[in-house]
Amino acid sequence: MLHVISQDLSSFNTLGLRSNASALVRYEHAGQLPALSQLAQTYKKVFVLGGGSNVVLAPDLSALVVKVESRGVRLVAESSDAWLVEAQAGENWHEFVGSCVDKGWLGLENLALIPGTVGAAPVQNIGAYGVELEQRIQSVTAWNLQECRLVEMNAEACRFSYRDSFFKHEPMGRWLITAVRFRLPKAWKAVLGYPDLRQHAILAAAGENATARQVFDAVCEIRRRKLPDPAVLGNAGSFFKNPVVSPARYEALHKAHEQLVAYPQDNGDYKLAAGWLIDQAGWKGRRMGPVGVHDRQALVLVNHGGATAQDIAQLAQTIRVDVAARFDVVLEQEPVAIA
Incomplete structure (x- = not known):
């Protein structure tokens, strides 16, 4: 009922x-x-x-x-080289990652403390500290609300790309993700490519012997230090995507701004740190009425109390215009506006 x-x-x-x-x-x-x-x-x-x-x-x-609000986690299958784990869509993402680490199902620890549910994770193709969700997904089960049918989609069918998926391009409300299956490899190795992880005291001391629990704890500590707790200060995490530019565009920007923070991509492009661009534009810690930019992470917009969607939209647009004027780079919003 x-x-x-x-x-x-x-x-x-x-x-x-x-x-x-x-x-x-x-x-x-x-x-x-x-x-x-x-x-x-x-x-x-x-x-x-x-x-x-x-x-x-x-x-x-x-x-x-x-x-x-559906709940449940189960081990679907185990082979010589991987675990196949299924989680219902309503499971809390962070709690699910923690339980996987506890059970020895490894590979998601870099994605610890990301807010949200398991079912929402594939829509956004969440990623953090060198791990993208698409690297771990075996399949997504989704219900087509209009056609009354259940579909199981493999990672290829989900059309994952940077913070993007098939589901983000479908009409709102057509698909309800019901469960997600993850393939977690037994040949586990810590992913420590990001400077924040390499320089973390515990991981630096452990080196190649770092455990998944140590990575999980380090990611949680770093995120808590850098990002506000939504329960204390309302926020939606990273509000803008890190823009990806061509090698030529990167070189031009780097020539004009020697301290530009960017990460080379496998295809030769460069992913710019949107937070650095916003910080350099002088927005870190600034307020516009009931909303503002977090004072420790310029990529995070916060609600100081009583804000509405219009307040957020005005602040985001003002930042976009400023960054575009200074760097000729267009920022794209990550959170979805629902009216």
Whole structure:
């Protein structure tokens, strides 16, 4: 049985924006899927909400909001070279990563403390400290709400790219990810390419003998030191994508700005540090009314209290215009705006 209710979403989004859904239904298990499709047909718009960590919610949502709360983790199979682990979409991402480390299913530890749910992770193709989610995904199971059918998609079908996937280009509310399967290799080796990890005291001392638990703990410590806790200061994590530019564009920028922070990509392009660009433009720690830029990480926009989606949009646009004028680089917003 599905129950539709009106719901204040202020505590359901990590930015803490004032927002209200006139119709919200909770998805808890696969047995609800057919009824959920029938319900969805009665609304013009449907919005699937996970942990609310990558959204900018309007004050009033007319869409049917499907709050994903399904739980469960299981070992599907084990071979000589890998574990195949499945997690339901409503599982808390960080808790899932921690439980995998506890069980010896390794390979996700660099993605610790990223807010959100397991089901939302493939949509954004989350990544951090040298690991992209697409490297670990075996398949994604998703329900097509319009066609009432369950589909299992391999990593190739998900069309993963930098902070992007097939799901981000589909109409909002068409797909509900129900479960994700991860292939975690037994031939594990710590991924310590990022300077923050290499220079961390514990990992530097451990070197090649670093354990997954040490990597997990180090990532958590670094993220807590650099990023605000959404429970204390509303935020959606990294608000802008790191822009990718051609080698020629990189060389021109580097010539004009010798301290430019960038990371070479396998195809020869360069990924610029958006936080550095914003910092150099003088935005770190600045406020515009109830919103502002975090004083320790310029890539994070924060809600100091009472902010709305419009406040966030105005700040983001002002920063984009300033960075474009100074560096001729266009910043792209990561969180999805939901009206």
